[in-house]
Amino acid sequence: MKKRDKKQLLPGIVVAAAISFLVFLYAPVDLYCSNISEFWFDFGILIRASLGLFLISTVVLLLIYIVLWLIHPVLYRIGLAGGFLGLICTYIQGNFLIRNLPPLDGTTIRWEEYTFLRTEDFILWGIGFVVVVLMYIFLKRDLLSKTVMYLSGGLTLMLLITAVSVVFTSGALQEKVHYQYGADEQFVMSEDQNFVILLLDTVDSRTITELLDEHPEYSEVFRDFTYFENTVGAYSCTERSVPYILSGDWYENDEPFDDYGKRVYQESPLFQTLQERGYNMELCDSELYMDTELMHMFSNIHVVDFELSSYTKFAKPLLKLIGFRYAPFELKKMCTFKKAAFAELLQVENTPEETSCSESDHVFKSQLDQQGITVEDSSKKFKFIHLNGAHVPYIYDKDMNIINELDGTYEQSAQATMVGAMDYVEHLRNSEAYDNTVLIVMSDHGYNGSLGQSGEATWMRQCALLLIKGRNEHHDTMQISQAPISFEDLQEAYVRLLDGRRSDEVFDWKEGDARERRFLRYSFLDDDHMQEYIQTGYASDMDTMIPTGREYNR
Incomplete structure (x- = not known):
């Protein structure tokens, strides 16, 4: 004890702070700044929670190092080497071994399809262990402690500079303005004219064609519609698809996405035409970009205040989110959490009496009924x-009864959502608004199998659903058109429908026509990288989806 100097604890302090900084400050800040639009809470809430976790972790790790130091200097040095190994491998794990992680989008993760992640971990931690052991053997005890301290401190300084830069350049410090999308008028129609777009997420036209063959009653419900079976969408995923559906303006990663969102809604030909023609506009899509300038376009959007109900409960999903990216493979399995984990902690203040829209098909159908x-x-x-x-x-x-997600399938969900859409059509048909209503039932993009099953083709989700009924349109049976339609044609179709044209009159393209239709393929896991394809044949023909070689990267 006489030979021990308290200065020997300095490396332990640095390593403890470095590990805590990486895991509880840098990691959540980096995740937040990279996915700002995915979180309802402001940066202030995140940083307060992260600072609390950082302080607790630093104190706990420092106490461990003090105990090791008091027991024996050898144990202390082993602890320093182990901490350094964990720091370096965790940093590499969370920043360089992330491209093949499964998505946290609500999909049930089949970990047996990701065993290659275990192999990556084994190689990383194996190499790291060998390096640290060699450092322990060949570096004298004081040199080992100083080397670990300086390397840990240097890494932390680098991460601190990176984090500060990312915070200021990403717009994370900008206070979020929160909105409630009112639903009180959702089922109230005008006796004059109505224009409704019912968008059903991730419904593939190939699956709907199969359902129509199996269930002739579907065609009876949609008897006044034209089903454009040969339709090619615009993008693989929702975030890019929906703005394009409403604006017809391609996003090519050439500007910040929020700037694009603000611009396209202000300049949307559809919205401008609707306003010119005296339409009251309602929007029920909380994922769309919105700000105080745009909200005045829509009668059902109100500014509200969002508060966090509990920082203690907030820590659990935050830790799991960090662990899912930074933890070794076996620990990642323990870090999955349901999509609504953060949303459940949202406490709405200053809320209007009006009920809010729900994107749940089940809630929508229940309210409608x-x-x-x-x-x-x-x-x-x-x-x-x-x-x-x-x-x-x-x-x-298939009947939209809620079941355990482990028992559910894509086909059942597609059938359930069509049951809900048919319920809406029948309610509308039994009202006085049916004949004066334009109704478009569509999807934002199709579906091409789950991750891990079909590789890159997973994101080739070009087969979008498109069913259209014009005002005062009636058929004996549902019409099926094989015309080569693209989402590029929608803006002109909207105007023609507003002019009173029938569904079979809104597109210039006819069956048998040949054309090239553009599609931008990307993954929501890597939306900064998009590849352009041209469909030269039928929408569902994967052999005629031709890459042009053009990419749009940011």
Whole structure:
């Protein structure tokens, strides 16, 4: 004890702080700044929670090092070497071995399909262990402690500079403005004219074609519609697809996405036409970009305050989110959490009495069945309603009863969402608003299998659903068109529908026509990288989806 100097604890302090900084400050800040739009809470809430975890972790690790130091200097040096090994491997794990991680989008993760991650971990930690052991053997005890201290401190300084830069350049410090999308008028129609887009997420036209063959009653419900079976969408995933559906303006990673979102809604030909024609516009899609300038375009959007109900409960999903990216493979399995984990901690303040929209198909159908569709003497109405559709998790059976997601399938969810859409059509048909309503039932993109099953082709989700009924349109049976339609044609189709054209008159393209249709393929796991394809044949023909070689990267 006489030979021990308290200065020997300095490396332990640095390593303890370095590990805590990486895991509890840098990691959550980096995750937040890279996915700002995915979180409802402000940066201030995150940093307060992270600082609390950082302080607790630093104190606990420092106490461990003090105990090791008091027991024996050898144990202390072994602890320093072990801490350094954990620091370096965790840093590499969370920043360089992340491209092949499964998505946290609600999909049930089949870990047996990701065993290669275990192999990566084994190689990383094996090499790291050998390096640290060699350092322990060949570096004298004081030199080992100083080397570990300087390397840990240097890494922490580098991460601190990176984190500060990312915070200021990502817009994370900008206070979020929160909105509630009111639903009180969701089922109220105008006796004049109505234009409704019912968007069902991730519904593939190939699956719907199979359902129509198996269930002739579907065609009866949609008898006044035209089903454009040969339709090619625009993008692989929702975030890019929906703005394009509403604006017709391609996003090519050439500007910040929020800037694009603000611009395209202000300049949307559809919205401009609706406003010019005196339509009252309602929006039920909480994932769309919104700010105080845009909200005035829509009658059902209100500014509210969001508060965190509990920092203690907030720590659990935050730790799991960090662990999912930075922890070794076997620990990652313990770090999955349900999609709504953060949303459940949201506490809405200053809320209007109006009920809020839900993107749940089950809630939408329940509210519709309870309230029915009513008609009032009011201005023309436009409604854009975005439901979860066949998106994961698969929590419905074919009749839209809620089941365990482990028992659900994509096909069941697709059938359930069509049951909900048919319920909406029937309610509308039984109201006085049916004939004066344009109704488009569509999806934002198709579906091409789950991750791990079909590789890159997973994201080739070009087969979008498109069903259209014009005002005063009636058929004896549902029409099926094989015309080569693209989402590029939607803006002109909207205007023609507003002019009173039938569904079979809104596109210039006819069956048998040959054309090239553009599609931008990307993964929401890597949306900074998009590849352009041209469909030269039928929408579902994968052999005629030709890459042009053009990429749009940011």
